[in-house]
Amino acid sequence: MRKFLVTIWMFTLVVTLFSCGPRVNVKGYFLDIEERTTSISFSVEIEDPNEEITGNVVAELVDVKTNTVITYESLDQSNQSNSVKFDGLDNKGDYRIDVRATIGRDSIVIISHDVNLQSLLTVTVNTVEDFMAMGDNPEGNYVLGQDIDFSGHDFISPFENTKKTFSGTFDGNGFTLSNITFVSSSGNIGIFAYVSTGTIKNLDITNVKIGSQDERMETQNVYRIGILAGHIIDHQAIIENISINQAEIYVTSNSTYQFYVGGVFGDLRSVAKNITQNNVEIDVLTTSYAKVSVGGIAGLIGEKGGLRQVNSNANVTQAIIGDYVDISTKAWNINVGGVVGDFNSRLSRGFQDVIHSGNIHVDLDFGTPSGQKGTYDVFVGGLTGRSYGQIYQALYSGSILVNHVENEFESEILKSFYVGGLSGHYESNLIVDHAVYSNDQQSIAINASTDSKVYLSYTLGVNPIALNHEFGYIGNGTLIKNDSAYTEVKPSPIIDTLDGYFTSEFMTSDHNE
Numbered sequence: 001m002r003k004f005l006v007t008i009w010m011f012t013l014v015v016t017l018f019s020c021g022p023r024v025n026v027k028g029y030f031l032d033i034e035e036r037t038t039s040i041s042f043s044v045e046i047e048d049p050n051e052e053i054t055g056n057v058v059a060e061l062v063d064v065k066t067n068t069v070i071t072y073e074s075l076d077q078s079n080q081s082n083s084v085k086f087d088g089l090d091n092k093g094d095y096r097i098d099v100r101a102t103i104g105r106d107s108i109v110i111i112s113h114d115v116n117l118q119s120l121l122t123v124t125v126n127t128v129e130d131f132m133a134m135g136d137n138p139e140g141n142y143v144l145g146q147d148i149d150f151s152g153h154d155f156i157s158p159f160e161n162t163k164k165t166f167s168g169t170f171d172g173n174g175f176t177l178s179n180i181t182f183v184s185s186s187g188n189i190g191i192f193a194y195v196s197t198g199t200i201k202n203l204d205i206t207n208v209k210i211g212s213q214d215e216r217m218e219t220q221n222v223y224r225i226g227i228l229a230g231h232i233i234d235h236q237a238i239i240e241n242i243s244i245n246q247a248e249i250y251v252t253s254n255s256t257y258q259f260y261v262g263g264v265f266g267d268l269r270s271v272a273k274n275i276t277q278n279n280v281e282i283d284v285l286t287t288s289y290a291k292v293s294v295g296g297i298a299g300l301i302g303e304k305g306g307l308r309q310v311n312s313n314a315n316v317t318q319a320i321i322g323d324y325v326d327i328s329t330k331a332w333n334i335n336v337g338g339v340v341g342d343f344n345s346r347l348s349r350g351f352q353d354v355i356h357s358g359n360i361h362v363d364l365d366f367g368t369p370s371g372q373k374g375t376y377d378v379f380v381g382g383l384t385g386r387s388y389g390q391i392y393q394a395l396y397s398g399s400i401l402v403n404h405v406e407n408e409f410e411s412e413i414l415k416s417f418y419v420g421g422l423s424g425h426y427e428s429n430l431i432v433d434h435a436v437y438s439n440d441q442q443s444i445a446i447n448a449s450t451d452s453k454v455y456l457s458y459t460l461g462v463n464p465i466a467l468n469h470e471f472g473y474i475g476n477g478t479l480i481k482n483d484s485a486y487t488e489v490k491p492s493p494i495i496d497t498l499d500g501y502f503t504s505e506f507m508t509s510d511h512n513e
Contacts, residue, residue: 026052028099028111031081037118037139037168039087044075044099046110053077055102057110061086064094064114075099091120122169131177134158140168144175144203154183157193165194165233172203172241180208182217188230188266189222195229199238204245211250216285219253224266226298227280235304237270248281254323255290260299260341263314269302271347273309280314280358287323291333293341293385294318296358300342306350306389309506312339315358322367330374335385336362337423338396342379345389348430353506354394356383365405368413375414378402379424381461382437387423390430391471393504396421397438399445399477406449415452418461419444421473421492426460432469434502435459436495439477447482456481459492474498 027047034041044059059082060072075082089095095115100107118137124145125131134142135158159166170192180191187193189210192200208227211217224230227247232239244264253259260266263280275297284294293299296314297307318336335341338356345351362380379386382396402419418424421437421444437458448454455461458473472493479486495501502508 025050026101026103026108026110030097030111030113033113035115035117036137037091037120038089039085039139040089040095040097040115040117041083041085041163042097042113043081043083045081046075046077046099046101048077052103053101054104057099057101059084060098060100062096062098064096070095089117091117093117128153132158134166134168134170135164138164138166138168142168143171144173147176147178149178150181151179155180156182156184157187157189157191159193159195160184160187162194165196166192166198167196169199170203171201174202174204176204176206178206180205182210187222188224189219190226190229190231190266192229193231195232195237196234197236200228200242201238202241204243205247206245208244208247210248212248213250213283216250216252216283219251219255222253223255223258223260224299225249225251225261226263226265228264230266232265232268232270232272232305235270235302239270239272241274242272243276244280245278247279248283250281250283252285252287253290254287256288258291259284259286260293262295262298262341263312265298267300267302268298268305270304271306271308271350275307275310275312277310277312277314282314283317285319285321287321289322289330289332292318293335295337295339295341295385296356297339298341301340301345301350301389303344303346306345306347306352307339307354308349308352310339310354310356312354312356313358314338314356315360317361319363321365324367324369324372330372332366332374332376332378334362334364334378336360336378336380337385338382338398339384340387341385343384343387343389348390349392350389351384351387351394352392353504354383355507356395357397359398360400362402363405364403366407366410368407368409370409372409373412376416378417379461380417380419381423382421383435384423386418386425386427388427390428390433391422391426391435392433393502393507394422394435395438395498395502395507396436397440397442399442402446402448404446404448404452410449411451415449416455417446417448417452418455419446420455420457420459420461422459422471424455424461426463427465429465429467431467432460432471435471436498436501437473438475438498439473440475442475442477443480444477445480454481456486457488457492
């Protein structure tokens with residue numbers, strides 16, 4: 001990466017003006033210049049000891065061939081240092097950065113820098129060192145040339161902070177990244193921690209550890225965790241043909257803001273396709289009243305995000321051990337799904353062709369102190385904990401257990417538990433289309449205090465919109481509330497056989513049977 005530290009590169013121009021008044025000196029400095037394939041970022045410092053600058057100070061991006069200003073950014077003279085970024089540049093273009101100030105009646109260029117963007121040529125990644133070096137150019141194009149074993153390396157993502165958000169391309173070429181052990185809890189956590197408009201495809205991942213059963217990772221200021229990526233922040237990102245095998249996430253959070261954890265993504269804002277996951281354990285412990293969303297594939301999926309063609313096996317455990325630091329009105333919001341904790345997609349068929357198996361276990365000890373008031377909402381479902389988006393062609397098999405520890409100080413707390421074999425709470429105005437909970441020899445059970453509201457179902461804990469859904473359950477499993485058999489208020493449809501039930505090729509193909 002062409003990164004010019006102030007101790008190495010410093011550009012200074014002293015402007016001397018001769019007029020009727022005294023001599024004028026203005027100094028400018030470029031600091032921390034980062035030139036990438038299609039962008040440049042830098043900081044600017046201006047020294048004006050005699051306060052001779054009389055007007056605006058701007059950083060201009062100049063097309064050298066035509067000597068015209070393409071764009072500019074005004075600088076705040078009250079700040080000692082201004083950070084500037086120009087992106088969307090033509091990699092083959094010829095650019096210059098001018099910092100211009102108004103001194104008297106004249107507009108003067110204080111300092112200039114000729115831009116040299118990095119090459120767009122595809123780089124082959126063959127070693128651990130090659131992989132980590134991608135952080136020097138997160139806009140680059142990369143292809144995996146062979147399997148890479150990270151044994152013996154403490155892993156910190158090369159894209160661990162927002163200044164190194166991955167926006168390039170990475171083609172795994174069918175090769176494998178293996179034996180990755182995360183040691184850092186700074187920033188969002190994932191192999192590709194932050195992804196904006198990047199492309200990640202054709203990649204196998206095996207044996208990944210984010211914490212362990214014996215030693216959980218204590219997260220500090222971490223809001224999003226996923227094996228592939230903590231945060232896919234842009235709907236233009238392309239994620240496809242990803243396989244994850246043998247992975248475990250054991251994390252603890254005391255966040256009072258938000259906490260999203262998924263087997264593949266913490267927070268997904270684009271559509272991910274062709275995702276395979278097997279033998280994954282997710283175990284999350286939270287001690288404070290953040291909004292928590294945990295899922296086998298994703299903790300949270302945003303409005304323009306989605307999942308299509310997913311075959312997944314993962315066990316999900318969520319525990320709450322409340323640790324209050326003050327007494328005030330608190331709102332707990334817990335979303336736990338076999339696939340997605342909180343599914344917010346507004347796309348038609350945003351959740352499409354998904355097969356998931358695995359057990360869900362939720363333990364809730366809110367630790368409510370005397371005098372506490374608030375609302376506690378818990379959403380648990382085999383596919384989604386809570387869903388604002390459509391579910392289309394999907395199958396879940398596994399057991400669900402929710403345990404709530406009764407507390408004598410919760411009499412003024414409004415507690416609601418929504419538990420369903422498909423979704424705890426379905427709030428989309430689109431129909432659930434061909435979705436099944438398979439519960440042969442399995443159960444959905446909840447133990448909750450008698451002053452709690454409990455919504456329990458083989459399919460949807462709550463469906464507030466009356467629609468002609470096509471869903472149901474198959475098998476001879478049971479619903480259990482407080483150790484007794486439970487009968488649904490509105491019986492879910494029973495599916496006699498899955499032969500011919502699904503209509504998509506993905507759901508009926510041999511490898512999914």
